[in-house]
Amino acid sequence: GHMLELFPFLSQVRLLRQWAGLADMPPDFSPVMGSTPIGNYYVDSGWGTWGFKATPVSGKRMAETIATGRVPDILLPFRLDRFDTFEQLGERGASSVGQ
Known part of the structure; x- marks a missing residue:
């Protein structure tokens, strides 16, 4: 309705397919990975629309974390407690988000 009033040329557009859904994203659009304050509970989430790549x-590094009990240096920026101090990563590679 209203969209076609603003953009009449779109009435000729034919849609091949569409998708809608939820994507988990932290405030800084970067994943959360590593250990948590809960013993033997680990997290690897917040990948939004690009986690499959x-x-x-991430599976290899999380397996290393669980097997050794030590978080690899490469995962340290993605730790859960970064939000305790309002620390955010500047992830400019995040897709489908307004920055």
């Missing part, structure tokens, strides 16, 4: 390496 990072699954192999």
